[in-house]
Amino acid sequence: MFSVNSQFALLQSLGVVRHCFSEGGKRCAVLVTLLCVVGGLSTEAAATPWEQFRAPTAGSPQSIGSYSNGCLAGAKVLPEQGEGYQRVRSERGRYYGHESMITFLEQLSAKAKKLQLGNLLVSDIAMPRGGRFRSGHASHQTGLDADIWLTTLDQPASQQALPELQPLPMVDLKAYRIMKDNWSSSQANLIQLAASDDNVARIFVHPVIKKQLCEAQWTDRSWLRKVRPWWGHYYHFHVRLHCPQGSLQCKEQLPPPPGEGCGAELLSWQPKPASEKKTASAKPVKKRPVLKPLPPAGCMAMLNAPAQNADRDKYAKEQREFKAQSQ
Ligand SMILES: [Zn+2]
DSSP states (O other): OOOHHHHHHHHHHTTHHHHHHHHOHHHHHHHHHHHHHHHTOSOTTSOOGGGGOOSOBSSSOEEEEETTEEEEESOEEOOSEETTEEEOSGGGOOOEEOHHHHHHHHHHHHHHHHTTOOBEEEOOOBOTTOOOOSSSOSSOOSSOEEEEESOOBSSOOOTTTGGGOOOOOOEETTTTEEOTTTOOHHHHHHHHHHHTSTTEEEEEEOHHHHHHHHHSOOSOOGGGGGEEEOTTTTSEEEEEEOOOTTOTTBOOOOOOOSSOSOSHHHHTTSOOOGGGSOOOOSSOOOOOOOOOOOOOHHHHHHTTOOBOHHHHHHHHHHHHHHHHHHO
16 A cells, blocks of 8 residues: 555655656646556546557567556567457457567467367457556556457458457356356367466466366366466456566566365355355445555656657557548
8 A cells, every 4th residue: 555655755766756846837747647547546437647558669578567567568469360360359459468478379379270279369468568457457467468258260250240249158157157058178178278388377267167177177187277266257268478588577476376276265266145145234335445556667667668660650640540531
């Protein structure tokens, strides 16, 4: 937790405050926004400074900070389509990743295609400079997290059909059971393939999906340790890579607990029957605003770093075309 004073002190140590007072009004306005947004004092829906960027920074790829509080320098774009995959929800502009993530996704898709697991649909990775989202993802900040739909296609979708695609749910959330009409061994094999990659640190799936994987027969079960249960991942799985070599400011997460994670831990996710639930207290619990930690210094510097020329020019051209069309 950070008080406003300690945020101020931290910004001061980063040289931002000195800047503000020496250069006048505009900088101060930026600072106030920074204090509010990066410090988490704003309302939940306020845009974060990271959402304004349309192009990555130049230079070598660097994942900075932790998965849930960091950023990404020198990001690479996952092309719209490649061997065995297509991007979905591209309009969100979250197809930037660390080079190691782009390579991982391309290799996974090519392998999945060879094994006849279908064409993959890759959703969010990170924004052009990574960083925090106003809502939705808590992680996906360093270009090392990616969401892949569990729905796969026999053939790539046409350009017309692609924006209309919707993922199939794999879990009946109310009944807390797998949806047998949508789930098959292809999904299980795809998750196993991804989890068996040495670059992968963790994979998040809905607890019901983890249960399904635990109950299947596997010759090698060691990869199950990396597959972690988490709510929300019932139509996609989330791949998290280790900190890449050369990203010295990247903060690795502790490894998952030892074992397959198929026993008591998985059981603890199962919703309790209504009779066992505590009765709700009459008094409404007052929600405190959640204070989010400041990004690491390396990320603060990135808020003002120049963009890659090619991407910046491409974005400017798109903007001109858009303006011309709307006139
Ligand atoms: Zn995700």
